[in-house]
Amino acid sequence: xxxxxxxxxxxxxxxxxxxNRPKALNALSNEVVAELAQAIRGFEADPNISVIVxxxxxxxxxxxxxxxxxxxxxxxxxxxxDYLGGDWQYLRDVRKPLIAAVAGYALxxxxxxxxxxxxxxxxxxxxxxxxxxxxxxxxxYGGTQRLPRAIGKAKAMDxxxxxxxxSAQEADQMGLVSRVVPTEQLMEKTMExxxxxxxxxxxxxxxxxxxINRAYESGLSEGLMFERRNFHAxxxxxxxxxxxxxxxxxxxxDFKHK
Ligand code: CAA
Numbered sequence: 001x002x003x004x005x006x007x008x009x010x011x012x013x014x015x016x017x018x019x020n021r022p023k024a025l026n027a028l029s030n031e032v033v034a035e036l037a038q039a040i041r042g043f044e045a046d047p048n049i050s051v052i053v054x055x056x057x058x059x060x061x062x063x064x065x066x067x068x069x070x071x072x073x074x075x076x077x078x079x080x081x082d083y084l085g086g087d088w089q090y091l092r093d094v095r096k097p098l099i100a101a102v103a104g105y106a107l108x109x110x111x112x113x114x115x116x117x118x119x120x121x122x123x124x125x126x127x128x129x130x131x132x133x134x135x136x137x138x139x140x141y142g143g144t145q146r147l148p149r150a151i152g153k154a155k156a157m158d159x160x161x162x163x164x165x166x167s168a169q170e171a172d173q174m175g176l177v178s179r180v181v182p183t184e185q186l187m188e189k190t191m192e193x194x195x196x197x198x199x200x201x202x203x204x205x206x207x208x209x210x211x212i213n214r215a216y217e218s219g220l221s222e223g224l225m226f227e228r229r230n231f232h233a234x235x236x237x238x239x240x241x242x243x244x245x246x247x248x249x250x251x252x253x254d255f256k257h258k
């Protein structure tokens with residue numbers, strides 16, 4: 001039997017998915033993305049999991065979509081198959097928090113996959129970039145949309161039009177990543193963040209994610225209303241009662257994630 005393209009582990013309420021195509025620097029073939037989406041679908045439905053971590057290896061998070069496969073395709077191949085739709089687009093609809101733990105290259109679709117996640121924890125050796133222009137194409141998995149929202153038009157134009165790679169430190173200064181950590185501590189530090197989030201009430205975590213993402217999709221008034229309705233809705237949860245009771249009683253909350 002062939003090796004899985006995505007390795008799956010769980011640690012308490014955290015699932016860790018490791019891209020496992022090291023010889024091709026974790027290039028994102030449709031098969032890799034299908035396995036990723038299948039694993040995430042399972043964890044979305046699993047009430048025992050609150051947070052999903054995506055990672056690669058020390059050399060590459062993912063060096064982009066699979067250029068070998070793409071080199072054979074013409075317009076009708078990609079259009080008829082709606083390439084980068086389907087499983088690829090499913091990942092943006094995941095409701096539980098996704099954390100990208102990025103070491104090494106996160107290029108093209110790899111950078112876009114990381115940006116689709118809710119947080120990026122970058123190792124000091126991480127390199128980010130959108131080099132599609134060198135292939136005669138453009139980013140096709142959100143790069144021209146998420147990058148300017150994350151780092152602004154001037155920086156996004158620089159990266160997309162010149163194909164320049166940036167270091168973890170530069171990505172941090174631009175606001176692309178949440179934290180930069182020593183390379184050898186990437187998973188340890190990421191798991192600390194993931195376990196912290198996983199210890200919170202899952203409905204409030206998901207509503208916080210949904211509300212922050214709404215900031216990208218709406219005007220301020222609509223976003224504020226959306227936030228307020230989610231805030232109201234959380235008063236119907238057992239965990240809101242528990243969280244506030246624990247504060248009043250000066251103890252740690254024991255969330256039921258309901
Ligand atoms: N697709 C397919 N194979 C890839 C790949 C990719 N995106 N990136 C690397 N590989 C393969 C290489 O072909 C090579 O395979 P072989 O050993 O069989 O020759 C192997 O991974 C190792 O790569 P290199 O020998 O090139 O390693 P390097 O250390 O010299 O260079 C690199 C590393 C700078 C990342 C270089 O591999 C590179 O430039 N990769 C392509 C990056 C890129 O252009 N990504 C964008 C893809 S397009 C896209 O993602 C579209 C979209 O928007 C969704």
